[in-house]
Amino acid sequence: MSKTFNDIDSLIDRLKSVARQLDLDEPSAEPPAGVDRQQMLERLNAEPEIPIKNPWNPRLEELVTPLSNDPAFLQRSYRLLLGRDVDPVGLQSYLTELPRCGRLYVLGDLLRASECRQHLNNKGIVIPHQRLLRLPVRIVERPGIMSKLIRPPVRLVYRLVGVLMRPRWREQERLARLEAEQARRNNILQDVLIELENDLRRHDSELERDRADAKDQNARLQTQEEQLEAQQEQMQSDFKQTGQRINELERHQPALWSALQHQRRAVERLVTDPAQLPATPKQAEALSQDLIDAYYLAFEDACRGSEAQIAAHLRQYQPQIDAARQAGKKTLDVGCGRGEWLKLLANEGFEARGVDLNVAMVDHCHTLGFDVVHDDAIAELRRQPDDSHALISAFHIAEHLPFDVLYALVDEAQRVLAPGGVLIMETPNPENILVGSHTFYHDPTHLNPLTPTAMSFLLTYHGFAEVEVRRFNPYPEEAKVPGNDPLTERVNGHLCGPQDFAVVGLKAAPTELTAQKMTEEEQNVEASNDAPADDKSQEASA
Amino acid sequence: MRVLVTANLVPFLHGGADYHIEGVTRALKVHGHEAELLRFPFRFQPESDIHRLMEYVETLDFTAPNGQAIDRTISLQFPGYGVNHPEHVVWVMHQHRAMYELWEDDKATKEQRELRKAIHAFDKRHLGRAKALFANSRRVAERMATYNDLTARPLYHPPFDAERFYCDEDWGYVFCPSRLESLKRQDLLIEAARHLKSPVRILIAGSGGQAERYQRLIEKHKLSDRVRLTGRFSEAEKRAWYAHSLAVFFGPKDEDYGYITLEAMLSSKPVITCEDSGGPREFVQHDETGWVLPPEPEAIAAAIDEAYANRERSAQMGRAGLDAYHRAGITWPQVVERLLDRT
Numbered sequence: 001m002s003k004t005f006n007d008i009d010s011l012i013d014r015l016k017s018v019a020r021q022l023d024l025d026e027p028s029a030e031p032p033a034g035v036d037r038q039q040m041l042e043r044l045n046a047e048p049e050i051p052i053k054n055p056w057n058p059r060l061e062e063l064v065t066p067l068s069n070d071p072a073f074l075q076r077s078y079r080l081l082l083g084r085d086v087d088p089v090g091l092q093s094y095l096t097e098l099p100r101c102g103r104l105y106v107l108g109d110l111l112r113a114s115e116c117r118q119h120l121n122n123k124g125i126v127i128p129h130q131r132l133l134r135l136p137v138r139i140v141e142r143p144g145i146m147s148k149l150i151r152p153p154v155r156l157v158y159r160l161v162g163v164l165m166r167p168r169w170r171e172q173e174r175l176a177r178l179e180a181e182q183a184r185r186n187n188i189l190q191d192v193l194i195e196l197e198n199d200l201r202r203h204d205s206e207l208e209r210d211r212a213d214a215k216d217q218n219a220r221l222q223t224q225e226e227q228l229e230a231q232q233e234q235m236q237s238d239f240k241q242t243g244q245r246i247n248e249l250e251r252h253q254p255a256l257w258s259a260l261q262h263q264r265r266a267v268e269r270l271v272t273d274p275a276q277l278p279a280t281p282k283q284a285e286a287l288s289q290d291l292i293d294a295y296y297l298a299f300e301d302a303c304r305g306s307e308a309q310i311a312a313h314l315r316q317y318q319p320q321i322d323a324a325r326q327a328g329k330k331t332l333d334v335g336c337g338r339g340e341w342l343k344l345l346a347n348e349g350f351e352a353r354g355v356d357l358n359v360a361m362v363d364h365c366h367t368l369g370f371d372v373v374h375d376d377a378i379a380e381l382r383r384q385p386d387d388s389h390a391l392i393s394a395f396h397i398a399e400h401l402p403f404d405v406l407y408a409l410v411d412e413a414q415r416v417l418a419p420g421g422v423l424i425m426e427t428p429n430p431e432n433i434l435v436g437s438h439t440f441y442h443d444p445t446h447l448n449p450l451t452p453t454a455m456s457f458l459l460t461y462h463g464f465a466e467v468e469v470r471r472f473n474p475y476p477e478e479a480k481v482p483g484n485d486p487l488t489e490r491v492n493g494h495l496c497g498p499q500d501f502a503v504v505g506l507k508a509a510p511t512e513l514t515a516q517k518m519t520e521e522e523q524n525v526e527a528s529n530d531a532p533a534d535d536k537s538q539e540a541s542a
Numbered sequence: 543m544r545v546l547v548t549a550n551l552v553p554f555l556h557g558g559a560d561y562h563i564e565g566v567t568r569a570l571k572v573h574g575h576e577a578e579l580l581r582f583p584f585r586f587q588p589e590s591d592i593h594r595l596m597e598y599v600e601t602l603d604f605t606a607p608n609g610q611a612i613d614r615t616i617s618l619q620f621p622g623y624g625v626n627h628p629e630h631v632v633w634v635m636h637q638h639r640a641m642y643e644l645w646e647d648d649k650a651t652k653e654q655r656e657l658r659k660a661i662h663a664f665d666k667r668h669l670g671r672a673k674a675l676f677a678n679s680r681r682v683a684e685r686m687a688t689y690n691d692l693t694a695r696p697l698y699h700p701p702f703d704a705e706r707f708y709c710d711e712d713w714g715y716v717f718c719p720s721r722l723e724s725l726k727r728q729d730l731l732i733e734a735a736r737h738l739k740s741p742v743r744i745l746i747a748g749s750g751g752q753a754e755r756y757q758r759l760i761e762k763h764k765l766s767d768r769v770r771l772t773g774r775f776s777e778a779e780k781r782a783w784y785a786h787s788l789a790v791f792f793g794p795k796d797e798d799y800g801y802i803t804l805e806a807m808l809s810s811k812p813v814i815t816c817e818d819s820g821g822p823r824e825f826v827q828h829d830e831t832g833w834v835l836p837p838e839p840e841a842i843a844a845a846i847d848e849a850y851a852n853r854e855r856s857a858q859m860g861r862a863g864l865d866a867y868h869r870a871g872i873t874w875p876q877v878v879e880r881l882l883d884r885t
Contacts, residue, residue: 004714008743008770011713015745015786018710019779055829084851191868201875208574 053176055080057126061169064103064162067177070095073103081110081127083119102159108137290359296445297360300337303442310340316472320422320504321348321391327420327507328390334377334409335397339365342372350391355380378405381412389416393424398455399446407458414462417507423464425455426502429471433494455503464505471498543613543882544576546604548622549635551581557721558801561702562635562678563618566881569874575882582622586640589653592621596664599624616881620661624668631881632672633697636682636798637665642689643796666690674883679799681820696824697880698872701801701808703777709810709860710785712853715743716814716846717787719780720802722750722771726794730816730839732759735769737843740850742788744769747780784809789849789856793837796820804872807831807863812856814845825870831863 005011052058058080065073071086074094078086094106110116111127111134120127127133136158140151305313321344324331329351333341336354338361345352354372356362365372373380377397392413398406413423430436430449440449452469459467475496481488547570549563563579570577582599585591603626604612615630617623623632641658650658669675669692677683677694686692720726728746735744746756746769753771760769775783784790790806793816803822806813813832815822828834833845849856 008745008767011715011743012745012770012772014713015783016779018786019776019782022778022782023776079852079855083848085854187865187869191865194868194871198873198875201873205573205875209572212574 052080056124058128059172060128060165061172062176063107063127064165064169065173066103066166066170067173070098074106077107077110080125081107081116081119082113083123100159101155102162104133104162105137105155105158108133108158109141112138112141293358293360297358299443307340311344313472314341314344316470317424317502320424321345323420323506324350324391324422326390327418327422328388330389331391331393332380332384332389332416334381334392334394335400336365336370336372337361337395339368339370339372341393341395342370343368345391346370378408378412381409381416384416386415387418387421389421390418391422391424392417393426395424395426396428398425398427398450399440399448402447410458410462414464414507419507421507422504423459423507424502424504425459426472426500427455429498429501431471431494431501432475432497432499435499439499452501452503455501459503459505463508465508467503467505469501469503471501473499475499544578544611545570545882546578546580546612546615546627548580548582548615548617548619548625550584550619550622552584558799559619559635561801562699565699565702565874566616566618566633566877569878570881573875573878575878580622584619589657592638592657593660596621596624596660600626602626614882621664623672624664628673630672631674631676632669633676633678633881634669634682634686634694635678637661637685637689643685662690666692669694674881676880679821680824681796682798697877698799698870699877700872700874701804704804704808704872706777707781707805707808708785709864710782712788712857713786714741714788714850715745715786716789716791716849717745717747717783717806717811718791719747719775719783719805720792720794721748722746722752722756724752724795725797726750727816727837728752728756729759730793730837730842731791732756732763732765732769733839734842734846735765736763737840738768738846739843740847742846742850744791745772745783745787746770747772747775747783749774780805781809784811787811788853789814789832789846789860791815791842791846792819792822793835793842794819794822795837797822804867806860807867810857810860810864812849812859812863814842814849825866826863827866829859831859831866 005014052062063077063080065076068076071091074091075086078084078090098106111130119125136154140147140154325348329349331345331350331352333345333352333354336342336356337358339354342352342354342365352370354365354370355375355377356365356372357374357376359374362372362374377394381392394409394413397409401409410423410425417423427450428435428440428446430440430451436449440446452471456467456469480492480496547563547567549559563581567577567579582595584595599621604615605627606612612627613629615625615627617625617630617632618635620634620638623630623634638661641654641661645658669686669690675686675692675694676697677686678696679698680696683694683696686694716731718728718731720728722728729752731744731746757771760766760771784805787809789812790802790809791814792800792802792806793814794800796818797820800819800821803813803815803825807825813822813826814835815826815832816835816837817823818837823834826832826834833848835841835845
């Protein structure tokens with residue numbers, strides 16, 4: 001039953017609320033599958049209405065419709081003849097009349113109504129035997145006794161005609177019904193086929209789409225996997241690099257700490273003696289020297305090898321250590337640095353003493369418990385008596401010194417060493433071209449490379465015996481050019497040969513001259529003790 | 543297949559054409575084709591703009607622009623069908639209507655006359671040599687036969703979201719969703735309301751230039767209790783309002799195609815339309831799926847009263863409309879198949 005609304009506004013409000021519900025209820029645009037076919041089935045099973053072939057010119061049997069029941073007959077007649085549904089009053093009265101007068105009479109009765117005539121005129125509908133059907137009814141339904149009297153016989157005639165005609169009409173209607181049913185089924189079948197075809201097409205296109213999607217996804221997955229792998233590799237190498245960086249940073253850290261310490265001392269020194277402010281040029285120089293010392297400590301820390309490597313390297317001097325043992329116990333390491341050599345000597349049972357110009361190095365050695373002085377090497381040597389030491393060493397000092405100082409160093413060492421005592425001077429080896437042209441200059445305080453020949457002559461000139469050149473630290477085998485032909489060996493020799501060499505010598509038998517010299521030197525030492533900074537500009541730090 | 547679709551773009555003036563243009567492009571893509579949409583900016587004024595655009599499109603060759611071979615070009619609108627392509631299929635949505643069925647000779651300026659001549663020549667030249675010529679509807683094909691002596695086959699396409707329309711209990715009103723424009727003739731329906739004998743209400747949905755005039759008309763005839771302009775509507779509102787209507791009125795003047803007819807049929811509602819409405823007449827069968835009437839308020843009022851008096855019959859006509867829609871085979875797959883047909 002249809003809803004009624006009091007006014008147009010309530011109708012519109014209601015429609016809007018339906019639409020809102022639709023928005024909520026319809027998440028998907030696709031209808032549920034098979035809805036169309038379900039509708040088809042419903043239509044197939046529906047009771048077919050008996051059709052009228054030509055509504056503008058219906059046949060009599062289509063009007064009487066002997067196969068339908070009375071209400072259906074009435075509804076159909078009303079629609080056709082009056083253009084409207086049967087009203088309850090009409091339905092009731094005709095239903096009671098029908099058994100007495102038959103359908104033909106009812107049709108005649110309807111036809112005589114003015115509503116019917118107007119409708120038929122409007123629509124241009126022609127009913128067969130219209131007048132014949134209408135006229136008798138019109139007469140007998142007139143008010144008056146006459147009409148009342150002849151009404152029953154007329155009704156009977158109508159019924160009789162109806163009864164007589166019924167078999168034929170039935171037959172015809174059955175036929176029409178079959179035809180209509182056939183046509184209707186054809187239509188439905190066509191609809192079903194169209195729907196099926198549409199469904200098939202839709203499925204086909206969906207399948208196609210799914211297939212393409214799957215392909216796309218596969219390709220996407222593959223590239224993602226490749227990307228992931230690449231990322232992983234990148235991460236691993238990043239990790240490795242980070243690890244190396246961390247190691248490096250850890251190695252640099254102590255150097256930075258000690259540089260900081262050193263600078264703090266320099267500042268403290270300035271602050272504790274405010275009288276000295278403003279700084280004299282000399283003090284300023286001292287300060288800048290302190291800063292450079294700190295830099296150098298950091299540089300060494302960054303570039304030196306591991307402790308194990310250094311210890312292994314120093315072990316190679318065992319022959320010299322053994323020789324020195326014959327000449328006594330006292331040793332002096334010039335430019336002792338971090339004290340690796342002192343440590344080795346102490347282990348070997350020597351009295352190990354060191355001298356270094358670098359405050360930071362000296363501090364470091366003190367904390368390790370070594371006997372180290374902060375002073376200029378020449379000054380320290382000059383304080384030592386003649387023939388007093390078994391071993392004097394200078395690792396990587398010579399290349400820092402102007403030649404006059406180097407000369408003095410060798411000269412003083414010769415005086416201080418006891419007969420049979422050993423001098424060791426180690427320095428970068430310029431026979432290796434890469435050292436001579438490149439790595440030597442890493443160190444900003446290096447002056448110039450020294451050759452084995454020059455160093456050998458320097459020792460020989462100062463009267464050292466058994467002067468010998470020892471070469472160390474070649475490039476690792478894997479760095480060499482493969483092959484053993486003369487050219488390759490030469491190339492490998494020049495590019496990958498030992499990076500360091502030492503010149504070693506023994507002090508030959510004593511002479512009388514040295515004793516005289518000593519007393520003069522002692523006086524010089526007193527003088528230089530008063531102003532140690534004076535010499536600094538002359539002498540390089542180690 | 544690589545398909546280029548050409549159409550126009552009239553900035554910020556959107557309607558059924560946009561749905562049609564995007565619908566074809568989407569359908570082509572859904573069916574696995576590579577489709578690209580090319581839209582020419584279109585201005586109705588001044589005339590020289592249209593001349594220039596016609597000249598411009600004729601210079602374009604899309605056989606293989608930049609070495610990218612295109613298998614087929616589908617043009618939907620004037621003047622896009624002037625571009626060059628050996629496999630050029632034209633599916634005419636409508637021609638430049640102002641120069642054809644909407645031409646008013648007594649009001650035409652000299653420029654308009656010149657433009658009309660140029661457009662007629664342009665259409666004859668390009669539509670005549672299309673590999674296949676389709677029209678949006680039989681009405682559009684008839685116009686081309688009348689004005690250009692060209693034979694085009696009608697090719698129908700479904701309205702937007704066709705599968706979502708549904709039918710529900712009728713709530714005794716006639717629904718009329720359309721842009722409020724003179725050509726859509728909502729005034730016929732408003733005038734008809736004066737002659738109604740039944741208590742049917744009339745809901746006119748949509749917006750447009752004639753809103754004010756229609757509102758004044760409603761007030762003038764004191765029909766506010768019966769007729770209402772409900773304004774813009776959402777898609778859900780449209781579907782709900784169709785679903786509960788008694789019948790749908792759609793009586794435009796010489797419409798090309800008209801989604802409203804199809805939407806009403808999809809909602810199982812009978813359609814009241816007019817003899818001169820164009821597109822709708824191809825779908826509405828008088829007394830079977832609706833009423834085809836002279837464009838007179840009295841006739842429309844009588845049909846509405848009839849629909850109300852025989853509601854059961856009206857519902858039956860609506861269902862017949864749905865069946866007819868299905869029989870007509872209006873689907874995107876069919877459209878794609880016919881547009882890309884090799885023969």
